[in-house]
Amino acid sequence: MPKALKTKRNRPKQQRVQGQVDMPFLLLTILLVVIGLVMLLSASFPTAWYDIKDVTNNDAFYYFKRQAVYALLGFAVMYLISKLNYRGLEGLAIYILIAAFILMLAVKIPGLGITAGGATRWLKYPVQWQPSELGKMGLILFFASRLSKREDRVPLRFNQRTVMGRFLNLLERSGFIELIPYMIVLVIMIAILAVQHHMSATIQMVVIAAAILFAAGISIRWFIIGGVVVGGALGYMIMGTDYMTDRVKLWRDPWSEPLGRGLQAIQSLMAIGSGGLFGLGLGASRQKFLYLPEPQNDFIFAIVCEELGLIGAMLILALFALLIIRGYWLALRARDRFGSLVVVGIMTLFAFQVFANVAVVTNLFPVTGISLPFFSSGGTALVIQMAEMGLVLSITRQNPIT
Template sequence: MGDVDYPFLMAVILLLAFGLVMLFSAGSAKAFSNFGDSLWYFKKQLFGAVLGVVGMIVLARFDYHRLGKFSFGLLLLSGILLVMVLIPGLGTTTNGSTRWLFGFQPSEIAKFAVILFFAFSLSKNQKMLPDFLRGFCPYLAVLGVFVILLALEPHFSCIVLMGLSSCLILYVAGAKIKHFLIVGFPAVIGAVFMVVKEPYRMARVVSFLDPFADAQGDGWQIVQSLYAIGSGGIFGVGLGQSRQKYQSLPEPHNDFIFSVLAEELGLLGAIILIALFIFLIVRGIKIAAKAPDLFGTLLVTGIVGIVAFQALINIAVVTSSVPVTGMPLPFFSYGSTALCITMAEMGIVLNVSRQSHAPL
């Protein structure tokens, strides 16, 4: 077993450090307003980062092949936790969504559980995958169960991420394009139904088309985000000097943290952030391509895919390129559970890189 992929590790460390600095800056005003402590969000995030780094170090040394033995058990556990969230008195409801259980989001565990299960199962049953009914549909059924549970919360952004990463793993494993087309139509119909069913989702789509038409109402979030990004110019107004984070920009420490970054560090800071994500993703793809077996390839593909889709959608949302979906930015947005699990997943990628038999 060789060394870990140090360029990938360096990218992870830089993103983590960059994210903590920006969370402190973006979340200080909101934290003081809500809790009387400007460090409240930062301290919580720092705790998640420390746990995540420990998890990354442990999993970088833990043979990823042994994780396959726990894939079904973790999948079952995450499903049970998602059910528990929906039980009155157990789950915590915030902003109309019931996503929290005892202070953490089971959906974060579920995302990884589905990736791990798909990767391990497909590595054992890849030959069955071309068969639509016996090879392809069973994985869709598993995904469908989790989609239903997440829809009941509701947690639409997690459904999107889980669906995209699962399809990516299936595609890399050798699923036929025509099978995706067969299920794609009803999936699109279902997505449209979920949007139309909830007035707030429909309002987001309408406001996306012309956010300035209702700048004081449904278009408020994206208009304030664009004001923040535009105010930054090329070099930004200075770290910690954002004006939009003071009661104007919603969720400056969470979904719209990229807007604060662009305002404070300007176009230059935004380019550096995007470049770091691109480097991490490209390096992750190389690790997946050089993995010693199909399990490693699919596992890294799923993990890196989650980070890639999340970053892409978040940046697209805050720049008004797609409708608002409530998608956090990996390593940056507030969420100690998500950060801890993301760092642990990075450890798995590093472990796969250690076992690569070809130079990266």
């Protein structure tokens, strides 16, 4: 992929026209959203009916109706964004990133932020949402906008007569100086997320950054060095942070607290196991009847496995895989490097969210709080995900004519 993206600027100049959106990508998106709504209805109605948190007023369709409204809004947002010229975002990337930083810090302002589960990650206005979602998009746009001009960068020259100058010239030739702006932005992002105790978003930011840098052709040696540094830092954070250490211990042995914090993981595995090969049937899950906590949120895939079985779950994962593969294929065909890198960032984020959610549900990963795109309950998250799909569709509309 990096070589393919790198050669785009060397191609003959092409006439650009406003074409049609990529229909396979659009249809896969619509299909997954619809299936997600059906599964959300099935997974959520017992929780909504019993209303143990006193939020649904015993309305069994509460979560479904709420998600359906946001899905309609998401389709409208996706359509509008698909009509826009994505090139305008290149100049706005730095401002979007700065706005994301400010909003991510604003969660700590009394009266604006919402605290849940010991972490403050949400803003109250205009609706409850996580500004880190805007941060992910800001990071994608910033990295893509700068790296798309990478070949136009003029190498820096320092005074060769001084020791410092020779050292800086060595760093320039190695490519280290080029990476400094990206490292600064990433460190600021990680520092803000550390204040929020938002480890899952931190991992997602690192994955996004690595994917776009790789697609832009950054030398592989920097990924090896970065992997060692990030791995060491992650290990230090886990060992030095009580809440992370507790999560890892609980992940390794959820049966140590079978009626406490380990309950969700245990019941998730029971749901998956009881589904077998063909499942119990749509709507026939037993674990969603207050056995599996929050079945409509991060652990909805466990209900999918229980009701549709291994075959049904694999078919849904196959649809996700087709959407992701189609997205990367569209990145190769985008009219310019900026569009290519934006699609790479969006699809890598999407792919990681699917993988991480399924890994948590199957207890392959510790609980991270990453939802399953298009399936998990969460209106603002759904709208943002569909807006990202709209941006991919906007890029596909700019069809080149050679």
